[in-house]
Amino acid sequence: MAENTVQTTGHVWDxxxxxxxxxxxxxxxxxxxxxxxFAIVYWIYYPSWPIGKDHLRxxxxxxxxxxxxxxxxxxxxxxxxxxxEMQDANAAQKPYFDKIAAMSVAQVTQDPExxxxxxxxxxxxxxxxxxxxxxxxxxxxxxxxxxLADDDWKYGGSIDEIQATLTGGRRGYMPAFGEAxxxxxxxxxxxxxxxxxxxxxxxxxxxxxDKLFHSDTGACFYCHGDNAKGRKEFGAPNLTDKIWQWxxxxxxxxxxxxxxxxxxxxxxxxxxxxxPAWEQRLNPGQxxxxxxxxxxxxxxx
Amino acid sequence: xxxxxxxxxxxxxxxxxGVLLVLTMLAISIGGMVxxxxxxxxxxxxxxxxxxxxxxxxxxxxxxxxxxxxxYTCHSQMIRPFRDEQLRYGHYSxxxxxxxxxxxxxxxxxxxxxxxxxxxxxxxxxxxxxxLQPRSVVEESVMPNYPWLMTALDASDVAxxxxxxxxxxxxxxxxxxxxxxxVQQFGAEHAxxxxxxxxxxxxxxxxxxxxxxxxxxxxxxxxALVAYLQVLGTMVDFSKIKPETLVKFR
Numbered sequence: 001m002a003e004n005t006v007q008t009t010g011h012v013w014d015x016x017x018x019x020x021x022x023x024x025x026x027x028x029x030x031x032x033x034x035x036x037x038f039a040i041v042y043w044i045y046y047p048s049w050p051i052g053k054d055h056l057r058x059x060x061x062x063x064x065x066x067x068x069x070x071x072x073x074x075x076x077x078x079x080x081x082x083x084x085e086m087q088d089a090n091a092a093q094k095p096y097f098d099k100i101a102a103m104s105v106a107q108v109t110q111d112p113e114x115x116x117x118x119x120x121x122x123x124x125x126x127x128x129x130x131x132x133x134x135x136x137x138x139x140x141x142x143x144x145x146x147x148l149a150d151d152d153w154k155y156g157g158s159i160d161e162i163q164a165t166l167t168g169g170r171r172g173y174m175p176a177f178g179e180a181x182x183x184x185x186x187x188x189x190x191x192x193x194x195x196x197x198x199x200x201x202x203x204x205x206x207x208x209x210d211k212l213f214h215s216d217t218g219a220c221f222y223c224h225g226d227n228a229k230g231r232k233e234f235g236a237p238n239l240t241d242k243i244w245q246w247x248x249x250x251x252x253x254x255x256x257x258x259x260x261x262x263x264x265x266x267x268x269x270x271x272x273x274x275x276p277a278w279e280q281r282l283n284p285g286q287x288x289x290x291x292x293x294x295x296x297x298x299x300x301x
Numbered sequence: 302x303x304x305x306x307x308x309x310x311x312x313x314x315x316x317x318x319g320v321l322l323v324l325t326m327l328a329i330s331i332g333g334m335v336x337x338x339x340x341x342x343x344x345x346x347x348x349x350x351x352x353x354x355x356x357x358x359x360x361x362x363x364x365x366x367x368x369x370x371x372x373y374t375c376h377s378q379m380i381r382p383f384r385d386e387q388l389r390y391g392h393y394s395x396x397x398x399x400x401x402x403x404x405x406x407x408x409x410x411x412x413x414x415x416x417x418x419x420x421x422x423x424x425x426x427x428x429x430x431x432x433l434q435p436r437s438v439v440e441e442s443v444m445p446n447y448p449w450l451m452t453a454l455d456a457s458d459v460a461x462x463x464x465x466x467x468x469x470x471x472x473x474x475x476x477x478x479x480x481x482x483x484v485q486q487f488g489a490e491h492a493x494x495x496x497x498x499x500x501x502x503x504x505x506x507x508x509x510x511x512x513x514x515x516x517x518x519x520x521x522x523x524x525a526l527v528a529y530l531q532v533l534g535t536m537v538d539f540s541k542i543k544p545e546t547l548v549k550f551r
Contacts, residue, residue, distance in 0.1 A: 011312055047551070050339030067543040077551035082382040082393065083544050089384065128389055132439060133427055141438070144430065272515065274424035280540075281391060281422065 047077055097285035105159050105295050122293025125286065129278065130294075138297040142248050146273075151299035152243045154273075156232040158301050162291040165275060166282075172235055172273025174223070177266050185212055189220065190262040194249070196228050196240045199258065235273070246270055348397045348550045352536045354487045355401045355471045356529070357494040358459045358504035359511075359520075363529025365462065366522050367406070370447060377408035378417040378533065391418040392539045395547070403469045413444060418534030425513045428527045450523040451514065460500040473497050 008018040043049065046058045060076030064084040074080045096117050100108055108114050127136065130148075134140050138148035146154060154172075155165050177186060191201040192209025212218035214226065221228070223236035230238040237245060244250060247261035278287060294300070314321055340346055356364060367373070380386050382393040394417045399405040423431070430437060433451070435444040463473045473495050474480040483492035494503050508520040513527035 009311075011315065050343060053342055053344045055339070055343065064545070064548075066545045072545055074545070074548050077548065078382045079393070079551050080548045082384060082387065083548055085384045086387065129422070132423060132431075135438075136440075144426070144438070272424075272426050274426060276421055276424060 045076070047075065097289070100292070101285055101288055105292055105300065108292055109296060118289055118292050118296075122289055125282070125290050126293055129281070129290070138294065142244065142251070143246060146245055147243070148294050149298040150243060151301065152238060152241060153299070153301065154230070154232065154235045154237050154245075156301070157295070157299055159291055159295050161232070162294055162300070163287060166287050166291055166294075167277065167279045167284075169277030170235060170273070170275040172270055174236075174265070174270040176269030177218075178268060181212075181218065181266075185218070186263055186266050187259070189213055189218055189266060190259050193228075193239050193262055193266075194255075194258060197242050197249075199255065201255070245273075345550045346396055347400065348395045348547060350395060350397050350537050350542060352538055353397050353400060354491050354536060355466075355473060355495050356532070357491075357507055358456075358463065358500040359507040359525050360529045360532050361462060361466070362454060362456065362459055362504065362522075363525035363527070364402075364406075366450070366526045367529060372416075373406050373408050374410065375412035375444070376414065376416045377411050378405075378415065379407040380415055380417045386415070390415050391534065394534075395537065398534070398537060401466075401471050403466055403471065413442075416530070416533055420531045420533040420535035425511070425527050425531065426515060428530055429514050429523055432523065432526065450526060451516075451521050454508075454520045454522045454525050456501050456504050456520060459504055460497050463497050463500055467497070 007021045009021045010018075012018050043056065044058065045060045048056045048058060050056075057075040061073050062076055062080035062084050063071055063073045064080060065087055066072040096114060099111075099114060100118065103111075103114070108118060126138070130138070133145040134148050135145070140147035140149075146152075151157065153161070155161055155170055181189075188205045188209035189212050190209070191205040192207075192213055195201045195203075195206040195209075213220040213224075213228070223231055223234045224239055225231045225236070228239040230236045237243075242250070247265045249258045249261050252258040252261050278290075282290065314324060355361075378394070378399070380390045380392065380394045387393060394407075398417075399407065427438065431439070432447045434446055434448075435442040463471075464475075467473045467475075472479070472483060472486070474483050474492070475497050480492055480496050483495050486492075487495065493499065494507070496503075504525075505520055507528065508524040509517060511524070511528055513525075513531070514521050514523035
């Protein structure tokens with residue numbers, strides 16, 4: 001047989017149907033042996049074969065700090081590796097977080113290094129945790145989620161108040177006055193409320209609404225305050241500015257529609273405006289950082 | 302003996318379809334057994350953690366809707382132990398957390414974000430609005446609208462669904478003895494929710510109390526789905542677990 005003739009396996013079907021037996025190229029065969037050796041090294045270093053109720057742990061190790069702060073060494077696994085990576089990263093960021101925790105907003109923003117840390121970390125944290133409701137720039141959504149970039153705050157815009165809001169969450173509530181008040185009374189109050197923000201209203205009705213607002217019948221002043229500028233301990237908004245959260249007054253076409261918007265809220269009340277609590281999800285350092293970021297969106301007090 | 306083996310050649314196997322079939326199946330099943338059987342034997346597959354419980358009737362119906370709508374085609378429920386995932390989604394998922402899931406919803410494809418710990422992250426209002434019109438809150442979203450979720454939930458067969466899950470090992474109770482066992486294991490409040498004879502009543506009760514969709518006049522599919530989403534990843538309190546404990550379970 002000539003050397004360049006390819007051999008067959010020797011099996012013959014249907015008289016002349018044979019199977020070629022091409023040898024594999026050497027580079028391929030050696031490549032296979034290399035991967036076999038690699039696999040054996042891998043088995044020895046990393047966790048591999050199951051044996052009974054346990055498995056080969058491998059000789060690789062990871063050293064991390066346990067809950068008591070002592071170094072502890074465990075066989076290599078992804079969880080141990082993650083724990084170590086998180087601890088290393090936290091240690092690297094700790095000087096920044098420690099400084100931020102001890103500083104006022106003004107001090108942080110005046111320190112260029114800390115300020116850029118807050119801006120970059122805060123941006124990522126805001127995008128992941130806050131933007132779904134308050135939108136990418138914190139502009140909020142009328143009828144759903146408050147604007148964080150203006151200087152109107154339901155629960156207060158100081159750094160401590162923002163931190164408290166983030167930590168414990170908030171729940172908006174306004175009772176429904178549809179049953180407690182007569183329709184004409186609600187109409188009067190709505191005229192008064194609109195007059196507070198400079199709308200042209202029926203003066204007689206508004207005067208009547210003023211009385212109801214500050215009486216025990218309407219009792220609006222309990223939460224919104226005597227001057228109707230809101231009381232942040234209840235999350236009751238300022239009614240004298242032109243910012244509207246629930247009644248979409250600016251978008252309503254005419255006074256009739258604007259009045260209807262306000263009456264709707266007074267009649268049905270509100271049992272929404274839920275801000276989740278973040279203390280389970282973010283640590284106090286992250287909450288402080290995020291609070292500064294929100295404070296600096298434009299309207300912090 | 303040797304003579305017989307000598308006859309058992311490559312050619313013999315190749316030319317006998319029946320023998321080839323049996324031997325092929327044998328070779329493949331060895332691969333399967335090496336990968337699957339150890340999972341039943343290994344002690345450190347399932348972490349020993351507190352808090353994981355079967356879903357309430359309402360949550361379970363929400364889970365069924367999650368599967369019906371194919372949410373799993375775009376959303377995984379499996380946070381892997383990587384730093385970027387932990388920073389974005391929260392603590393990595395534990396095997397124990399999906400031990401009552403049949404089938405589990407780990408998934409392998411993320412068009413949308415992972416949902417393993419979405420519970421408590423957003424308000425009920427947000428979920429309702431987002432499911433009806435995702436782009437009204439997340440402009441760049443490619444998620445479809447699900448306007449039909451505001452229709453009434455068919456709760457009549459929830460007990461049957463729980464009975465079916467019982468056969469897979471989920472400890473829903475039918476007898477007083479089983480109920481008492483659940484009180485021991487999960488506490489009285491949860492044990493009540495896991496009692497099959499009261500399933501439908503409990504479903505309505507939870508939906509009314511939670512008012513997940515903001516409309517208390519009826520129980521909608523939205524109530525169920527939001528109740529399910531809000532419990533995802535919230536059962537285990539990780540503040541009570543030392544991180545090095547979980548490292549040992551691998």
